[in-house]
Amino acid sequence: MNESGRIRRPLKREKRMNLVGWSMLLPWAFGFLVFTLYPILSSFRYSLSEVILDGAGIRVTFVGLENYRAAFSSAAGFAFLQSVLDFALEVLFKVPIITVFAIIIAVLLNQKIKLRGFFRAIYFLPVIIASGPVINQLASQGAATIPLVEQMGILDFINRTFAPALARPIAGVFDELIVILWFSGVQILLFIAALQKIDRSVYEAAMIDGAGPWESFWKITMPALAMMVRVSVVFTIINLATFSENPAIQHIRSNMFALETGFGFSSAIAWIYFVALALILGIAVGALSAFGRKKART
Amino acid sequence: MMDLNRRMKIRRFFLGKDGIVGKIVLYGLLLTIGFVYLFPLIKMFTTSIMDLSDLVNPVVEWIPTKLYLENYRTGLIVLKYGSTLLFSLAVTLVPALLQTAVTSLTGYALAKFKVRGRRIVFALILLTYLLPQQVYMIPKFVLFDQFGILKTAWSIIFPATFGQGLSSAIFILIFYQFFRIQPPALDESAEIDGANPYQIFFRIGVPLAAPAYLSAFLFSFVWYWNETYISSLFLGTDLYTLQLKLFNFQSQFNLATGIAQTATNEAIRYAATILIILPVLVVYAVMQKWFVEGIDKTGVTGE
Numbered sequence: 001m002n003e004s005g006r007i008r009r010p011l012k013r014e015k016r017m018n019l020v021g022w023s024m025l026l027p028w029a030f031g032f033l034v035f036t037l038y039p040i041l042s043s044f045r046y047s048l049s050e051v052i053l054d055g056a057g058i059r060v061t062f063v064g065l066e067n068y069r070a071a072f073s074s075a076a077g078f079a080f081l082q083s084v085l086d087f088a089l090e091v092l093f094k095v096p097i098i099t100v101f102a103i104i105i106a107v108l109l110n111q112k113i114k115l116r117g118f119f120r121a122i123y124f125l126p127v128i129i130a131s132g133p134v135i136n137q138l139a140s141q142g143a144a145t146i147p148l149v150e151q152m153g154i155l156d157f158i159n160r161t162f163a164p165a166l167a168r169p170i171a172g173v174f175d176e177l178i179v180i181l182w183f184s185g186v187q188i189l190l191f192i193a194a195l196q197k198i199d200r201s202v203y204e205a206a207m208i209d210g211a212g213p214w215e216s217f218w219k220i221t222m223p224a225l226a227m228m229v230r231v232s233v234v235f236t237i238i239n240l241a242t243f244s245e246n247p248a249i250q251h252i253r254s255n256m257f258a259l260e261t262g263f264g265f266s267s268a269i270a271w272i273y274f275v276a277l278a279l280i281l282g283i284a285v286g287a288l289s290a291f292g293r294k295k296a297r298t
Numbered sequence: 299m300m301d302l303n304r305r306m307k308i309r310r311f312f313l314g315k316d317g318i319v320g321k322i323v324l325y326g327l328l329l330t331i332g333f334v335y336l337f338p339l340i341k342m343f344t345t346s347i348m349d350l351s352d353l354v355n356p357v358v359e360w361i362p363t364k365l366y367l368e369n370y371r372t373g374l375i376v377l378k379y380g381s382t383l384l385f386s387l388a389v390t391l392v393p394a395l396l397q398t399a400v401t402s403l404t405g406y407a408l409a410k411f412k413v414r415g416r417r418i419v420f421a422l423i424l425l426t427y428l429l430p431q432q433v434y435m436i437p438k439f440v441l442f443d444q445f446g447i448l449k450t451a452w453s454i455i456f457p458a459t460f461g462q463g464l465s466s467a468i469f470i471l472i473f474y475q476f477f478r479i480q481p482p483a484l485d486e487s488a489e490i491d492g493a494n495p496y497q498i499f500f501r502i503g504v505p506l507a508a509p510a511y512l513s514a515f516l517f518s519f520v521w522y523w524n525e526t527y528i529s530s531l532f533l534g535t536d537l538y539t540l541q542l543k544l545f546n547f548q549s550q551f552n553l554a555t556g557i558a559q560t561a562t563n564e565a566i567r568y569a570a571t572i573l574i575i576l577p578v579l580v581v582y583a584v585m586q587k588w589f590v591e592g593i594d595k596t597g598v599t600g601e
Contacts, residue, residue, distance in 0.1 A: 014412070020495045021411030025419065028404040028470070031460020035438065036426055042437035058440055108328055121586050122332045125339075128582045128589070129575040131524030133545040137571045138338045141345075141564045178338055189590060242430050244527035249432045253531060256436060263436050270433045277430065 043267045051263035067268035076251075076261050080269045083247040084276050087240070089169045091280055094180050095236050097173065099229060102184040106191030107221065120192075127185035132244035135179055183239060187232040194228040195221070226292055233284050241277050248273055346370070346568040353565055369569035376554040377543050377570055383577070386539040389451050389529065393458035394518035397469065398511060400461040405473025406503055410485070411495075427467035431528055439531060453532035454522075464521050464528075469514050476510040477503060512588050516581070520589075523578055540574045 022029075045060065047067055052059045071077040105123055109116060158171045173180065198220065206216050240246065252270050255261040345353070349366040352358045373379075408416060438457075442448040447456065457463050461470065480503065488498050504511070526541045533539070543550050547570055551562045582589065 017411045017495075018414050021407045021413035024403050024407035024411075024499070025413065027400050027459070028461035031400075031457065031462040032422060032426070034441075035457045035460060035462040036434065039434035039437035039441065040429070042440070043434045046436060053440060053443070058444075105331065108324060111324060113324065113328070117587075117590075119328050119332060120590050121582075122335060124586075124590050125582065126335065128520050128578050129339075129524075131541050132526045133541050134524075134571055134575060137544065137547075137567055138342065141568070178334060181335065238428070238430075242432070242527075244525070249430070249527065252432050253527070256439075256531075263440070267436050270436070274430065274433045278428075281428070 043270065046264050046267035047271050048268075049264050051267075053263065063264070067264045068272070070261075070265055071269050071272055074260075076255055076258065076265070077269070080248065080251040080255070080272075083251055084273060086169070087246060087248050088276070088280060090172075091237055091240060091284070093169055093173050094183070094240060095233055095284065097180055098184045098187060098236050099232055101181055102187035102191055102232065103225065103229075105184070105188050106195055107217070109188070110192055110195040120189075123188050124185045126182035130179075130182050135182075136245060139176060139179060183236065186239075187236060190228055190232055190235075191225060194225050198224045230285060230288050233288060234281060237277070237281055237284060342568045342571060345565050346572055348565050350563065350565075353563060366565075369565045370573065372566050373570035373573050376547070376551050376566075377540060377573060378554075379540075379573060382538060382540050382543060385451070385537065386523070386541070387577075389454045389533070389539060390519060390522040392451070393455050393463055394515055394522050396455065397458040397461070397463040397466055397518050398515045400459065401466050401469035401514065402473045402504070402507065402511065403499075404461050404470045405475075406477045406499055408470070409474045409477035409480075410503075423467045423470055426462070427465075435528060435531060442532060448532060449534040449537060451533075451537075454529060464518070464525055469518065472514055473507070473510060476507050480506055509588070512585075513591075516585055516588055519581070520578055544570055544574050 048062060048064060050061045050063050050066075052061075071080065109120055109123070113119070154174055155171050158174065159167050161167070162170060202220055203216055206220060211219065242249065244250075252266050252273065255266045255269065256263055344360055344362060346369055347366050348358065348362040349364070349368065352362045352364075352366070355363075407413060408419065413419070439448065442453045447453050458466070484502050484506075485498050488502055493501065524541065526539075526545060529539060530542050530545070533542070538546070538550075547567055548562060551566070
């Protein structure tokens with residue numbers, strides 16, 4: 001084989017492989033353009049327009065920032081903004097509960113125990129059945145509350161102790177405690193997978209050096225889970241944000257067909273919701289990294 | 299009199315690293331939390347087999363005085379179980395299968411070929427995960443209306459066919475991880491034997507990734523089964539899946555019985571709820587291992 005042949009062949013192969021790869025990406029690329037990118041751009045255009053859909057087809061009239069102004073000044077807009085605020089509070093309370101609970105269960109399940117598969121199956125079960133309507137039924141009948149919570153008067157205590165604005169979300173947490181825990185199935189498995197990557201001999205070495213279980217947990221286990229905590233928090237927030245019973249996204253849908261609002265207004269509040277969600281995600285991830293850095297220094 | 303050695307032994311038995319006290323605490327915690335976890339389900343089941351007199355009887359909290367299956371019969375009728383189940387499967391199994399196939403192909407292409415613009419593709423896939431469907435569902439609604447596929451099963455099936463279904467981004471990343479760690483030596487030897495890239499994908503890539511396929515399909519199935527927000531928008535009010543019928547159970551009940559004002563009781567509603575989670579419960583009972591270990595085996599957690 002001559003010199004030029006040796007150089008040309010791999011180049012040709014690279015080009016061919018690029019084509020083969022793209023041919024496999026074709027269905028996804030087509031879908032992305034038609035079912036995602038085009039709708040995203042249209043949605044942004046709708047949010048700046050008045051949109052009328054009837055038998056004659058669709059009419060889109062540019063109205064500037066009118067829909068966004070309405071979102072911050074009309075009754076429907078206020079109701080939506082209130083639900084977004086509620087969602088932010090919900091994240092503040094639920095995400096730490098879900099994350100800490102998932103870590104505890106993962107650590108327990110990672111011990112040498114009998115019936116490990118059985119316990120794991122139980123803790124994952126809610127992921128399989130927790131749809132919006134099912135949770136709705138359970139919550140509306142009070143089956144999602146631990147009976148003790150009511151009997152011990154915890155709700156009364158909360159309502160008496162906290163300001164109404166805070167008491168509502170806190171009482172909500174206790175009211176739906178089981179359902180909240182139900183949202184941690186996937187996270188538990190993520191943490192178990194991360195725990196299994198830790199070499200057991202690290203614990204043994206620490207024990208020989210005189211570390212107790214408590215020190216081992218904070219100095220070995222938690223640092224190993226740090227990355228997974230971030231993944232789990234992002235997953236949890238997005239999961240809560242897109243759960244079908246979330247009032248904020250219900251506002252987006254109900255305003256689509258409301259007389260005084262419509263597609264344009266709904267698109268606008270959908271974008272506002274996205275910005276709020278991005279902010280919440282950014283703050284959560286930022287806080288976790290800041291916390292991690294502080295921990296690393298001490 | 300006890301000698302020191304024996305006392306140490308007993309102490310270790312109770313308090314040592316695998317001591318009995320630690321074991322009791324561990325199993326006690328796991329069982330208690332497990333019970334709390336299952337509490338709504340147990341409550342739902344026992345209530346669903348109560349008749350009216352048991353429901354109002356304050357003494358009967360957990361165990362019904364007799365087995366009463368009439369609630370299930372009512373549930374079956376109100377939900378029109380047979381036909382609704384078939385339709386639910388059509389908008390669950392079909393998109394789940396298609397989504398699994400397409401996302402695997404996409405993940406394979408990204409893992410095995412240095413396609414130009416790979417980073418951009420990854421960024422876009424991540425974007426579809428972070429951007430909630432709610433942001434762009436309205437133009438999709440309009441688009442499907444113009445295609446004439448609104449209020450048909452196609453409005454759920456089409457996006458899945460092109461890798462834009464429910465959580466498609468997650469599945470693409472799962473398959474990407476899985477195919478990336480497949481040893482390239484196998485592909486190379488097949489190539490030397492004269493196989494083209496597509497043959498290599500079908501003959502080597504797919505069979506070796508069988509566990510990933512199964513897990514992805516099962517998750518896809520369950521997520522589609524439980525999804526109601528998007529499907530209620532695209533399917534409208536004439537085509538109800540089981541979940542959507544449960545959501546509107548009161549009106550469905552009135553429709554089925556022809557009586558406008560009777561309220562359903564919680565026993566009937568719970569029976570209906572159980573009928574709706576039954577298919578996924580059966581799948582879970584049989585395939586439990588593939589759900590739980592799927593996350594491990596597919597290397598989602600990989601670096």
